[in-house]
Amino acid sequence: MSHGDSIGALPPGFAVTAVTANTPVAATEDTKRGFYGLQFHPEVVHTREGKKMLANFLFDICRCQKSWSMKSFIHHAVEEIRQQVGDEKVILGLSGGVDSSVAAVLLNKAIGKQLICVFVDNGVLREGEAGRVIEMFKKNLHINLRFARAGKIFLRKLKGVTDPEKKRKIIGRTFIEVFDQEALKIKGVKFLAQGTLYPDLIESRSAFGGPSAVIKSHHNVGGLPKKMNLKLVEPLKHLFKDEVRLLGKELGLADDVVWRQPFPGPGLAIRIIGEITPERLSILRKADTILWEEIRAKKLYYKLWQSFAVLLPIKSVGIMGDQRTYENILAIRAVTSDDAMTADWAPLPHDVLARLSNRIINEVRGVNRVVYDISSKPPSTIEWE
């Protein structure tokens, strides 16, 4: 129970149905008119009673049918998209993440070749990421995919930049420029599709502003809609994240995509502390690949919210063979979380940590020390920058 005000007098027709020591009206009802009230939150009650009450309301009182499923959603969504779009062209920025991937497959089912996906290689992707996206969407799913190889542009702009916020801004801005250019090459586009989810929509118009009254910036592809006079298509805007995953599965997407760990928009740029250089990117990519392989081999990937490597801007002394070394330090980060609002560092088994350290130091030139990050969020953040 968490409330200040309480019921002084019930309206006519209402009866008390439950009390607590300090709350004379904990539950009340007027069955004749079908009005029910609770002075507590049934959705956060940890026992089964809360769930039962809600089910009673839905099925016994409101007589709802159990008709909501991702199968039924697909049917409606496909119709709706076709109606909205007609025979016009739609562009979608594909990131390889869950939301844009599921949106792409759903739109592809609805309008096929009218959908043009744009994938931007920003030069700070994980090893082989671009290839994986092309393989899956172009070769396997036959989705219309345009590929903007813009790595050099991004890296040129990031040269000499060490401030994390500046890195994020540069990457965000450059992404919009590159995406705009690519979009302008396609003639006659009328719609921009986005993988906006329901929480974004709810929070953007909440009566009280909520914790995030502004739509997240990654859902906002700059001034493109205005400049090109594009209308928005947001086929996932009434779905929660867990529903998007179910939808992806229903649409035949692999677990690999549906249960993919979140990957930040600024990519590896915020996992290299300090300046981003091609050499440092290469070191981090190799270490990241080893981490990915080991975490997956030990079947830990889906249990962890995120697992990744961070390249630090400091060097330390080591001894390899008969030689003294002076090389980079690499940090491993692995966390568990339900929603990224809070996260705990994951107690990875010692043998996994040992193997990671061993493989990274032996196989990645330029790293002679591996450390494990044992900080939770809060007070630390999941990403280092």
Place this chain on the structure above:
Amino acid sequence: MILIIDFGSQYNQLIARRVRENHVYCQIEPPDISMDAIRELRPEGIILSGGPASIYSKGAPRVDKDIFKLGIPILGICYGLQYMVDSLGGKVIGSQKREYGFAELLVQKQTGFLKG
């Protein structure tokens, strides 16, 4: 479908997910939703959510009282219940003793809504 009126509770998305886990579609809408828009959604029931405001405070969120004339079941939670009580002629008072956390619920009527 179930319509959830958003009075600002941090648990609103959780209610919505609980409803959908039951394979029932629901939508969360702000209190200023019009009666026409509500009718268009054709809800089978309405949930009035909780919220941080006090019912008699200035700027407390309100939804059109005609929802009580739609002839469909309505469930009020915390602020939503107080709004319902106030709208239908009851009285809400500031509580002296606050209950936070666990409190034992003594059910006096084991039928219908509180069944099981």
